[in-house]
Amino acid sequence: MSGSNSAYVRTAILAAEPAPPGERGAMAWLRKNLLATPKDIVLTIIAVAFLAWALPHLINWLFIQAVWQGSDRTFCATAVQGGIQPDGWSGACWAFVNAKFDQFIFGRYPIGERWRPTIVGALFVLLLIPILIPKVPRKGLNALILFGALPIFSFWLLYGGFGLEIVETPLWGGLMVTLVLSFVGIAVSLPFGIVLALGRRSSMPVIRIVCVAFIEIIRGIPLITVLFMASVMLPLFLPTGWTVDKLLRALIGVAIFASAYMAEVIRGGLQAIPKGQFEGADSLGLGYWQKTRLIVLPQAIKLVIPGIVNTFIGMFKDTSLVSIIGMFDLLGIVRLNFSDANWASAVTPLTGLVFAGFVFWLFCFGMSRYSSFMERHLDTGHKR
Structure with missing residues (x-):
């Protein structure tokens, strides 16, 4: 309105005020996450009590009473068993892991x-x-x-x-074989899973039936069965005198198994894409492969990153099953060394399994954290 006084209109945006003292800091986090309701308070007390009871024992066994250096089982065994421990078994026998570390990494290479x-x-x-x-x-x-x-x-x-x-592949082992199987399985299962997912959604009946049959048959069979078929039955179908390396058979079995699960993860992402995206691509005159490569797949894969990484993590852990066909991955080579009479003690097996479990957890946790990072990096509006 002409002639009105506009001197009261602010011309600059006020600076953001700090959060109230009660809404920031450690106490605010505790109230919000651990003490928000009576149920949360009870569960928090139970969890703290359990940790207060378990952590001292765990730390004591893993670090304080652990044996870090030694050349044989006597450093971890009791005096009754011919060892140097006077009044009971030692804590974790990390001397065993230290002595066998190269084998755990490289196997019998x-x-x-x-x-x-x-x-x-x-x-x-x-x-x-x-x-x-x-x-x-x-x-x-x-x-x-x-x-x-x-x-x-x-x-x-x-x-x-x-x-x-x-160096023949039967001499390969340890973490090296675990990483080889995982890398090949990941590198093969993702593109093959995408192809199978697209084939399952295809309008061509023959392609759709073949993809559905492959996915459902493989998903209905345990990985152990797939590995046995790849290791035992596959050579029966080869011409006389032909053979396939055992490691290659395991690689094929793991890749096939992971591809079937990956296909369903990708299909879930494809079904989550709004129909308008397909119609918009068609209105631009894009062909099927252009629409799939430029519009559909980037969005679908972004939506199912947690599922993809979950499949990768499961496959990484499932590589330990190759020990049933005579291959020694990390877990297999650790268990193989339990039979070494020089290190036969009550704490050796548990220490070896703790070491193997920690290595598996380290890789799986790394994949999980990177998955979260990529979700935040690619988030463009689906987050609620």
Whole structure:
């Protein structure tokens, strides 16, 4: 209104006020997360009481009474058993893990040739880190080297030939085999799972029936059965004189099994895409593959990142099942060393299993945290 006084209108935005003292700090977090309701208070008291009882015993066994150095079982055994412990078994026998650490990592790989898997591991880490960092450029070239060139180079370096001593795959073992199986399973299951998910949603009956049959049959069979079929039955279908390496059979079995589960995860993401996205792509004149590659798949994969990583974590842990077909992954090589008479004691097996469990947890927790990071990085409006 002309002539009205507008001097009261503020021309600058007020600075944000700090949160009230009762809404910030450690006490506010405790009230909100642990003491919000009577039920929360009771559960918190029970949890704190349990931790107060269990943690001292756990810390004492793992660290305080643990044996860190030693050359055989006598350092962890009681005096009655011929050991040096005077009044009972020691805590964790980390001397056993220290003595067998190289075997836990490399299995029975020849000692003089272990520089080869070390180089492969270093190259894998150097190529993986740029893939995981969103701001690093040339992702396509990096992925081509990581998933294309590195497996070929790694197989030559690990197996040998062309100037290198040949190391048969039955000598491979430990964490090296666990990582090989996991890497191949992840690298194969994701693209194959995408193809199977798209095929299951295809309008072509033959393709849809084949994909549905593959997914449902594989998902209905335990991984142990798949590994047995790959290890025992597959050679029966090969011509006389032909053979397939046992590690390759395990790789095929794990990849096939993971692909079926991955397909259902991806299909869930495809079904979550609004119909308007498909119609918008059609209105732009995009073909099926253009629409799928540019519009549908990026959104679907982003929505199901937790499911994808969950499948990867499950597959990483399931690699321990290859021990039933005579291969020794990390858990298998740890258990194999329990039979070493030089380290036979009551605390050796538990210590070895704790070590193996911690290694598995470390990798799985890392994948979980990176999954959360990528969810936050790619969040563009689906978060509620």
